[in-house]
Amino acid sequence: MTDPAIAVTGLRREFGERAALDGIDLSLPAGESLVVLGPNGAGKTTLLRILATLLRPSAGEVRVLGARLPGEAWKVRGRIGFLGHEPLLYRDLSGRENLRFHARLHGMTGGPAEARIGALLAAVGMERRADERIVELSAGMRQRLAICRCVLHEPELLLLDEPESNLDAEGRELARNLIGPAEERTRVVVTHDPERFLPDADRVLRLAVDGSAELTEAALR
Amino acid sequence: MTPSTVAFRTILGKDLRTELRTLQSLPAMTLFAVTTFVIFRFGLDRTSLSGSLAAGVLWATLLFAAVLAINRLFVAEREEGGFDAIRLAPIDRTALFAAKAAALFAYLVVLELIVVPVFAVFFLDSAAGLAPLAAVLLLADLGLAATGTLISSMAVNSRARDLLAPLVLLPLVVPLMIAATGASEPLLGVGGPAYDRFGTWLAVLGLYDLIFLLVGYAVFDFLLED
Numbered sequence: 497m498t499d500p501a502i503a504v505t506g507l508r509r510e511f512g513e514r515a516a517l518d519g520i521d522l523s524l525p526a527g528e529s530l531v532v533l534g535p536n537g538a539g540k541t542t543l544l545r546i547l548a549t550l551l552r553p554s555a556g557e558v559r560v561l562g563a564r565l566p567g568e569a570w571k572v573r574g575r576i577g578f579l580g581h582e583p584l585l586y587r588d589l590s591g592r593e594n595l596r597f598h599a600r601l602h603g604m605t606g607g608p609a610e611a612r613i614g615a616l617l618a619a620v621g622m623e624r625r626a627d628e629r630i631v632e633l634s635a636g637m638r639q640r641l642a643i644c645r646c647v648l649h650e651p652e653l654l655l656l657d658e659p660e661s662n663l664d665a666e667g668r669e670l671a672r673n674l675i676g677p678a679e680e681r682t683r684v685v686v687t688h689d690p691e692r693f694l695p696d697a698d699r700v701l702r703l704a705v706d707g708s709a710e711l712t713e714a715a716l717r
Numbered sequence: 718m719t720p721s722t723v724a725f726r727t728i729l730g731k732d733l734r735t736e737l738r739t740l741q742s743l744p745a746m747t748l749f750a751v752t753t754f755v756i757f758r759f760g761l762d763r764t765s766l767s768g769s770l771a772a773g774v775l776w777a778t779l780l781f782a783a784v785l786a787i788n789r790l791f792v793a794e795r796e797e798g799g800f801d802a803i804r805l806a807p808i809d810r811t812a813l814f815a816a817k818a819a820a821l822f823a824y825l826v827v828l829e830l831i832v833v834p835v836f837a838v839f840f841l842d843s844a845a846g847l848a849p850l851a852a853v854l855l856l857a858d859l860g861l862a863a864t865g866t867l868i869s870s871m872a873v874n875s876r877a878r879d880l881l882a883p884l885v886l887l888p889l890v891v892p893l894m895i896a897a898t899g900a901s902e903p904l905l906g907v908g909g910p911a912y913d914r915f916g917t918w919l920a921v922l923g924l925y926d927l928i929f930l931l932v933g934y935a936v937f938d939f940l941l942e943d
Contacts, residue, residue: 597731
């Protein structure tokens with residue numbers, strides 16, 4: 497039996513005296529999709545940022561792709577694709593320049609990097625606008641480029657926070673090819689739109705804000 | 718892991734490209750420095766300065782011009798998600814410190830290429846001291862770049878960053894400014910440059926640079942943690 501892609505035990509994260517997450521247990525096998533639901537302030541984004549190595553847990557054990565966080569975070573950086581509320585794109589660079597920047601940080605250079613960038617831009621329908629500065633693009637176009645950035649380095653684990661925000665119907669369909677469910681693609685999706693994402697979910701995690709941070713986990717398939 | 722040299726070149730290239738495209742730091746620094754020289758010229762009511770007064774006017778102006786760039790050094794990383802992007806990448810994070818310090822060093826060198834000749838036209842009877850002054854400028858720029866990058870990375874997450882950066886930075890660069898003005902004073906003296914204790918002051922500048930480059934290298938990774 498292989499190790500789960502994500503294994504979380506007794507996770508707690510505090511901001512000052514307030515616990516955003518308290519006693520979270522979670523296991524997600526590789527290749528499965530987890531949908532995280534919950535009201536505003538339930539800690540969904542906090543959970544995602546901890547799994548992405550961007551936040552340190554206050555207590556509990558977190559293992560991602562076999563690495564214990566935060567101590568072994570360096571082992572999984574570069575194997576995670578993170579799509580948060582911000583697109584992580586520099587406003588004064590073009591979409592293509594931004595993707596080149598991220599490709600180089602992930603060790604991708606030269607022809608293979610250019611080919612990958614070109615293919616991703618085509619996949620989200622952004623080839624013709626790729627050389628315009630980010631500040632000149634609409635929110636939906638920025639989100640398309642952010643999705644390209646997220647999958648640019650072909651990560652093993654996708655951590656997606658409201659991945660379809662600002663996307664039109666065409667954009668949602670194009671994005672689905674890159675970040676939708678697929679074999680060998682492990683995903684954690686935070687959403688306020690369960691109807692859209694629950695059909696693809698292998699597991700569901702419900703976070704609650706009722707003082708005790710109630711957690712529900714259920715297998716749908 | 719991506720090689721640190723690749724990460725360094727990538728981040729530095731991004732910063733220089735952005736500055737060339739937006740001109741957010743250098744024009745403001747230049748305008749500030751030239752305006753300050755004009756104020757000194759009329760405020761002191763002198764058409765010629767030498768020795769310690771010339772060195773003081775030059776370094777006070779360059780230091781406060783540098784603060785303008787230091788305040789903005791990490792703004793894009795903070796406001797456009799660059800910190801997260803860099804923390805997600807398989808790179809040694811000190812590459813960010815090195816690249817930002819190199820960018821700030823480049824801004825200071827370009828600033829000085831423009832404003833030191835202006836300073837000479839406004840205040841100096843002879844330009845003979847400018848050639849040896851270049852060594853002092855470069856060593857002081859390195860120290861300012863190391864210290865400024867360190868302080869800017871700490872201050873950028875504060876809502877009062879415009880206030881915090883100078884408040885923390887200025888006491889830290891007092892030794893640097895003492896050494897820079899000490900080395901510059903005999904170079905800007907009446908009757909041409911002299912070299913009294915010039916080597917000693919350069920050694921002090923070099924030691925300061927080394928200390929703050931090492932401190933930056935040692936602590937920068939921790940500064941990027943949440």
